Amino acid sequence: MERVAVRDEGTDDHVEVVDEVAREYAGRRGALIPLLQKVQSRIGYLSIDAMERIAERAGVPAAQVFGVATFYSQFRLAPVGRHIVKVCHGTACHVQGALAITEAITNELGVEGEGTTADGEFTIESVACLGCCSLAPVIMVDEDTFGRLTPDEARKIVKNYGD
Ligand code: FES
Secondary structure (H helix, E strand, C coil), rough: CCCCCCCCCCCCCHHHHHHHHEEEECCCCCCCCCHHHHHHHHHHCCCCHHHHEEEEECCCCHHHHHHHHHCCCCCCCCCCCHHHHHECHHHHHHHCCHHHHHHHHHHHHHHCCECCCCEEEEEEEEEECCCCCHHHCCEEECEEECCCHHHHHHHHHHHHHHC
């Protein structure tokens, strides 16, 4: 497996999603970030088409939307896999071997560092603290948290999600 394309132009579907979501926020001031969050939760990321449409619907320059989307790490500008694997590299997890955890997972999935597998199954992300340092080292797969992991346990966990 290898990484997929970094940017995607989006589709008409993305424009339709933005239009649907924008109707919920019509007339609300300061709704740009919630709008971006909602669109991302529907599409999985913020495509260029989606961001341009958000700018139109919000009545702000496209550059402002791109600026917000690139400033906050919560926003993604590329498609993500069906499962998102977050490997914590906060201080506690780093000390407890987060690098070895990352290496085990990337070897298992066949990607180098962060990125999305070519089959679109997994996206691997390095994150700061996941908020449960006493369980270090910690990973999250989708909404599930796993702690006190060995590299081999981490490898088996992601392997199970792929089955
Ligand atoms: S440093 Fe990893 S959960 Fe806090």
